[in-house]
Each structure stands twice: as C-alpha cells, then as structure tokens.
Amino acid sequence: MDLVFWEIARASGLAAYAALCISVLSGVAPRTQALSFLAHNRAVRALHDWTPWIVIPAALTHIVALLLDATARIGVLDVLVPFLTSYGQLAIGLGTISFDLLIVVLVTTWMRRRLSNNAWQWWHRVSYLGFVTMFLHSMLSGTDLTSPVIAALSWASAIGIGYYALERLGRALNPARIRA
Amino acid sequence: MNAKSPTLPPIPAKTGPGRKRSPGPVPAWGLKLGGVLTTLAVFLGSFGYAGAHLYVTNAPLRPATVARVATTDASTASATAVPSTANTTTTTLTSAVRTTTRSAVTVTKSS
Numbered sequence: 180m181d182l183v184f185w186e187i188a189r190a191s192g193l194a195a196y197a198a199l200c201i202s203v204l205s206g207v208a209p210r211t212q213a214l215s216f217l218a219h220n221r222a223v224r225a226l227h228d229w230t231p232w233i234v235i236p237a238a239l240t241h242i243v244a245l246l247l248d249a250t251a252r253i254g255v256l257d258v259l260v261p262f263l264t265s266y267g268q269l270a271i272g273l274g275t276i277s278f279d280l281l282i283v284v285l286v287t288t289w290m291r292r293r294l295s296n297n298a299w300q301w302w303h304r305v306s307y308l309g310f311v312t313m314f315l316h317s318m319l320s321g322t323d324l325t326s327p328v329i330a331a332l333s334w335a336s337a338i339g340i341g342y343y344a345l346e347r348l349g350r351a352l353n354p355a356r357i358r359a
Numbered sequence: 360m361n362a363k364s365p366t367l368p369p370i371p372a373k374t375g376p377g378r379k380r381s382p383g384p385v386p387a388w389g390l391k392l393g394g395v396l397t398t399l400a401v402f403l404g405s406f407g408y409a410g411a412h413l414y415v416t417n418a419p420l421r422p423a424t425v426a427r428v429a430t431t432d433a434s435t436a437s438a439t440a441v442p443s444t445a446n447t448t449t450t451t452l453t454s455a456v457r458t459t460t461r462s463a464v465t466v467t468k469s470s
Contacts, residue, residue, distance in 0.1 A: 182413060186406055186409040186413070187406070189405060189406075189409040190401075190402050190403070190404075190405035190408075193402070194401045194405065196401075197397060197398050197401040198394070198398045201394050201397065221387065222385055222386055222389070222390050225387035226394060229394075230394060233394055237398060237402070250422055252422055265422075266421075266422050267419075267420040267422075319419055322418040322419070323408060323409060323415075325415055325418060326408065326412075329405075329408070
C-alpha cells in the first residue's frame, strides 16, 4: 500500500507544481510587456482568480499521500514547521515553507476586502517567493525530476515565469518605460 | 463658463476607472477547463511514470529503511546488522550459506 501512496505523492507533487505554474503565469503574464494584450482580458483574470481550486487539491493530495506513506516518515508537524524531518531537511523544509507561503497568499487574498490595496499587493508578492521555494523543493527532492523530459518541462516553465517576473520587476523599477 | 476655455480630452476607456475588460477569444470557462485538464494530465502522466519507475536509483531523497526491515525480519534474518545506540551487545555475523556435496547444476565461468 505504501507504494501506491508513494506514486500518488510523486504524481500529485508534479501536478501541484503545474497548477502553481498556471496560477503564477496567469497572474504575472498579463502585466508584462510581451503579453500586455491580455491585461484587459476577463477570462485570464478569471482563470487566475480560480486557480486556487486546482492548486489546493493537488497540494493537499501530495501532503496527505506523504503522511500516509510510512516509508516517507513525514509527520503532521513537518507539514507546517520546516526543517524538522530526520532526512532531507533542506529539500523537504523548502516544500514546507512553500506550503506555508501558499496559505499566507490564499488567506490574504480571501481577506482582500479587509486590507488596503497596497497591503494586499505586498502580501500577494509573497507568491513569487512561494514559487521559488516550491521550485527548489521539487529540484532537490523530486524523484521524477531525474527524468530528462520532466526536468526539461519543469525548468522551461520556471524559466518562463522567471523571465516574466523579472520583466515586470524591471518595469516597476523604471516607471518611465510604463509612461512611454 | 468662457467659451474659449480649453476642454480636456475625454479619458480613454482603457485607462479610466470604468474601463471594460474584453472577454477575449477564449471564454473563462474554457481557460478554467484547460487548467483542470492540464493539471489532471500531469497527474495521470506522472502517476503512470511513477508506476513504471518505482525504484529510482539516483533519487535525491532516500529515507533510511534499514531499521524498519530489521525489526520486521529479525526472526528470519540471522546476518542482519542493525545499528543501535541502546543495544551494547556485540553483533555476530554468521554465514547463512551452507556447502553441499551434490553435483553442480550450473556452471560459472571465470576468466
């Protein structure tokens, strides 16, 4: 039975990564120069607002499968507190941090009306850090990332998101280009 | 109001507060369905891959299973060394292979 949980954990981990890529891309890409034509697209905005419904189930499946897998030896506390595991502390701890940051982003998004727009934006920017920690977690602990095809797809999506994130950061730091 | 006073140009609809978002060529439900199908495809594809590659020798994380195997097979395994800090007795390793006087079934070639 452990092997089934192990397979589910591996598959749902990659699915959670894919779902998070969709979420981040649909959020950042319309605000970049290359894909600015999507900025006023309601469908893309609706997709971004809706992506928690695919990220959360995938992430929870990954966590529950690892909790049920006796070989993985992941405890309930390890899900929320990083670097407590008896092995792979950094690799697994980064996954714990990304899950914590995901919770922060989701809770602050649902509390958006109670926050000022500026405060909500700063909390929402935590999602970039969450994506980076999740990417590092998948690279350092992902069993299937040893496959060249899966590794290439993961790197390609991360590079795409990194490119758009840096472009947006460049525009934010150089307001003159926005007015032009 | 003076008739010669300059009038401000109207605020473009795209930048004003009441700007309208276009639905785009693909409806929202289409993108959502695409997102679900992509995630499901990744899950099913990875599940199939994980099933075909259960034991990955170069996996980055390998939780230790020596202690677990030792406790379950302690009664049958006579030559299993279990690292333990609590037990201070000396572990004696004995060979479980016995010689026989029967004729050989297979031949092992050596160079």
